Amino acid sequence: MPQSERILYQFPISHFCEKTRWNLDAKGLGYDIQNLVPGPHRRVLKRLAKNSRGSVPVLVDKGVVLVDSTDIALHLETANPSTPSLIPASGPERERVLELEAYYDEAAGKHVRRWMYAKLFEGGADLKRLMFGAFPAPVRLLGGLLLPVVKALIRRQYNLVPPKVEESRVKMMEGLDRLEREIQGDPSRYLVGSSLSIADITAAALYGPLVAAEGSPYAAQPGEAIPKEIAELRAAVLARPAGQWLLRRYQEDRRRVAR
Structure with missing residues (x-):
C-alpha cells in the first residue's frame, strides 16, 4: 500500500499523537506523518475536517478523515481485522478496555498536559527545542518567533492557574493509584487480559511526558536541564510499581513500524 494512503497530522510533542502513533505501530500499519505548526495548524485541520476542533491527532486513512485518538483506535480495529487486536471484539473484556481507555484519556490526558506545561513554563525549560525541535530549520526559526504567542495560547487554553495545576497533579496521582490496583502492584501485568490493549497504550503514552521513558518522544536529552518539580515528581513516580x-x-511493547 502506498504510504500516502494513510497520513497522520500531528504535533510531535503531543502525547495524544504518541498514543495514535503507538496504536498504528502496534497494529503494524504503515503511515506518513505530517507535522503541524501550532497556530497555523488550524487552517490545515479546517480544510481536512470541517467540524475539527483544531485538535490533533487527525488521521486520513484512504480518504476517511478521523478526528480524536479514540475514534481512530476504533476505526483501525474495525478496518484492519487481520492485524493484532488491541480492542476485544465483544464481552466484558471489551467493555473494560474501553472504560480504562476513556478513564486514562481524562486522568492522564488533560491533567498530565496541564501540569507539565505549567512546570515547564515555571522552570524555564527550552520550549523552543521541545516544541519545534522535530521541524526543519526554517520552521524552527518561525517557531522561535511564534513562541510567545504559543505560550499565551497554551496558558489560556489549559487554564494554567495554580488551583487548576494542583487539581491536575492530584488527578494524575489518582490515575497512577488506580493503575497499581488494576495491575495488583505487578509491573509485568497488562491492564486487561494477557496482551497489550488500547488501554495499556493510552495509559503509557499519556503518562509519557511525566516519566520520559527511553524510546519515548519525551526522553531527556544529554545535558538537558529538567525543571526541579518535574524531576522530583518523576523520581517519585518511577519508584512506584506504576x-x-x-x-x-x-x-517491551513500543515497537515502531519502519517508514
Whole structure:
C-alpha cells in the first residue's frame, strides 16, 4: 500500500499523537506523518475536517478523515481485522478496555498536559527545542518567533492557574493509584487480559511526558536541564510499581513500524 494512503497530522510533542502513533505501530500499519505548526495548524485541520476542533491527532486513512485518538483506535480495529487486536471484539473484556481507555484519556490526558506545561513554563525549560525541535530549520526559526504567542495560547487554553495545576497533579496521582490496583502492584501485568490493549497504550503514552521513558518522544536529552518539580515528581513516580509499569510498556511493547 502506498504510504500516502494513510497520513497522520500531528504535533510531535503531543502525547495524544504518541498514543495514535503507538496504536498504528502496534497494529503494524504503515503511515506518513505530517507535522503541524501550532497556530497555523488550524487552517490545515479546517480544510481536512470541517467540524475539527483544531485538535490533533487527525488521521486520513484512504480518504476517511478521523478526528480524536479514540475514534481512530476504533476505526483501525474495525478496518484492519487481520492485524493484532488491541480492542476485544465483544464481552466484558471489551467493555473494560474501553472504560480504562476513556478513564486514562481524562486522568492522564488533560491533567498530565496541564501540569507539565505549567512546570515547564515555571522552570524555564527550552520550549523552543521541545516544541519545534522535530521541524526543519526554517520552521524552527518561525517557531522561535511564534513562541510567545504559543505560550499565551497554551496558558489560556489549559487554564494554567495554580488551583487548576494542583487539581491536575492530584488527578494524575489518582490515575497512577488506580493503575497499581488494576495491575495488583505487578509491573509485568497488562491492564486487561494477557496482551497489550488500547488501554495499556493510552495509559503509557499519556503518562509519557511525566516519566520520559527511553524510546519515548519525551526522553531527556544529554545535558538537558529538567525543571526541579518535574524531576522530583518523576523520581517519585518511577519508584512506584506504576512508574515501573510505564517504563516496561515502552521497553517491551513500543515497537515502531519502519517508514
